[in-house]
Amino acid sequence: MSAAEIEDSLSDDEYRGLELIRETGGIHQSDFWKELDVSSRKGSRIAEALVDSGLIKREDTVYNGHNTYYLEPAARDLDFRLLMAGDMLSPFIGEEEVDPRSDSFSQWLMNLAYEDH
Amino acid sequence: MAFEDLLNDPVIQKYLHELVGPEGMPVAAAPPDGEVTDEELAEQLDLELNTVRRALFILYENDLASYRRLRDEDSGWLTYLWTFHYDNIPENLEAEMHRLLDALEEREEYERTHEFYLCEVCSIRFEFGEAMDFGFECPECASPLESMDNDRLVGAMEERIDDLRDELNVDIHA
Numbered sequence: 446m447s448a449a450e451i452e453d454s455l456s457d458d459e460y461r462g463l464e465l466i467r468e469t470g471g472i473h474q475s476d477f478w479k480e481l482d483v484s485s486r487k488g489s490r491i492a493e494a495l496v497d498s499g500l501i502k503r504e505d506t507v508y509n510g511h512n513t514y515y516l517e518p519a520a521r522d523l524d525f526r527l528l529m530a531g532d533m534l535s536p537f538i539g540e541e542e543v544d545p546r547s548d549s550f551s552q553w554l555m556n557l558a559y560e561d562h
Numbered sequence: 563m564a565f566e567d568l569l570n571d572p573v574i575q576k577y578l579h580e581l582v583g584p585e586g587m588p589v590a591a592a593p594p595d596g597e598v599t600d601e602e603l604a605e606q607l608d609l610e611l612n613t614v615r616r617a618l619f620i621l622y623e624n625d626l627a628s629y630r631r632l633r634d635e636d637s638g639w640l641t642y643l644w645t646f647h648y649d650n651i652p653e654n655l656e657a658e659m660h661r662l663l664d665a666l667e668e669r670e671e672y673e674r675t676h677e678f679y680l681c682e683v684c685s686i687r688f689e690f691g692e693a694m695d696f697g698f699e700c701p702e703c704a705s706p707l708e709s710m711d712n713d714r715l716v717g718a719m720e721e722r723i724d725d726l727r728d729e730l731n732v733d734i735h736a
Contacts, residue, residue, distance in 0.1 A: 449567075470731040517731070520652035525573040527726050528658055534576045535662045543661050545669040554669070558718035 451498050458483065462491040466501050471517035473508045492516055530557035565593055565648040574651055577658075581624055586617030593646035600642055618644055625650045656730070663726040670719045679707035 455463065458481070465480055466472060472480070478488025492514065495501045499519055506515045528535045533556045536549035544550065568574050569591065578590040588607045604614045621627035626648060632641045679693035680686070681700035688696070688707060698707045726732070 470728075520656040521568075523652065523656055523659065524729055525571065525577075525655050525659070527722065527729055528573060528655065528662060529576075530722075534573070534580055535658055537661050537665060538577060538580050538658055543665050545665040546672065550665060550669065554715060554719065557722060558715045 451500060455494075455498070458487070459491050459494050462488075463495055463500055466495070466516050467518055467522070471515060473506065474503075474514040474516055475508060475511065477516055530554070531560035532556075565646070565651075568648055568651055569593075573655070577651070577655060581626075582617045582620050585613050586620065589614055589617035590621065593648055597643040597645050600644065603644075621646070624654060626654070659726060659730055660732075663723065663730065663732065666719055666723050666726070670716060670723060673712050673716050673719065678710040678712060680710040681705055681707055 452460070452463070462477065462481055465477065474488065474492055475485075477492060478485045481488060481491070483491070492501070492503060495516075496503045500522060502517050502519050503514045504517075506513060508515075528538075530553045533553050536547065536553050537543045575591070579587055582590045588609060589603060592607070594603075600611060600614050600618060603609070603618075604611045607614070618627055618629075622629065627644055627646050629642045629644045632643060633639070634641065677690040679688045679690065679698065681688075681703065683705045684700055684702050686700065686702065687710065693707045696707070699705070700707060
């Protein structure tokens with residue numbers, strides 16, 4: 446299933462939860478259900494459904510002295526176009542070392558400054 | 563074919579192309595469901611076995627494919643059964659976004675804190691110190707070196723740095 450199809454299959458509450466995680470870029474589960482104005486149990490079920498769908502990541506954390514989860518968008522949700530300058534992909538892909546002064550990176554930067562706009 | 567939604571993304575297509583090159587692209591662009599042998603892929607795609615193996619090995623090095631070996635009990639030959647792991651592509655690209663951000667930050671600092679001179683004939687750029695050593699004359703063609711303004715470059719870099727930090731939730735003070 447594509448990401449868009451998965452999103453279409455979400456319930457209204459799950460979709461609101463996903464939007465909240467995207468907008469904040471990451472949120473503790475203990476704040477998540479409060480922001481959504483649902484019970485903690487319901488918030489936990491929403492988070493679980495989003496994890497199962499692959500749209501978000503969930504990690505154990507300690508927050509305000511309590512064990513909780515940190516919820517954030519999954520990598521597949523990122524905008525990979527930020528690796529592009531014009532039609533050039535980041536020159537560091539497939540390279541072991543990153544050289545910020547390499548000619549290939551200079552070329553990428555010229556594309557960024559003069560071809561994107 | 564598996565992972566169609568990922569393969570529809572033009573950036574991901576470009577990424578795979580960058581890794582395996584044009585020759586390996588037929589292998590990278592059509593990952594089968596489940597396991598497949600290198601011989602089967604070569605036959606299906608009408609490619610040299612070596613071309614298929616090279617592409618598979620590059621995917622393996624990038625955590626995008628794995629194999630298990632089976633020995634044929636009669637002939638003693640080894641068969642390699644390959645599985646594609648394109649579900650790792652988003653994590654790989656996320657790591658690339660972090661690497662790009664680090665490089666942009668370092669380069670932006672360098673661009674902002676140095677002065678540059680340009681030979682407009684050869685399109686070669688020199689740092690101030692270099693230009694002075696050459697008496698502000700191009701060592702290739704002897705044209706005068708002109709002071710070069712890199713504000714637009716720095717501006718474009720700052721914009722992309724902001725976008726990447728925002729997308730990756732990188733704290734500036736972290």
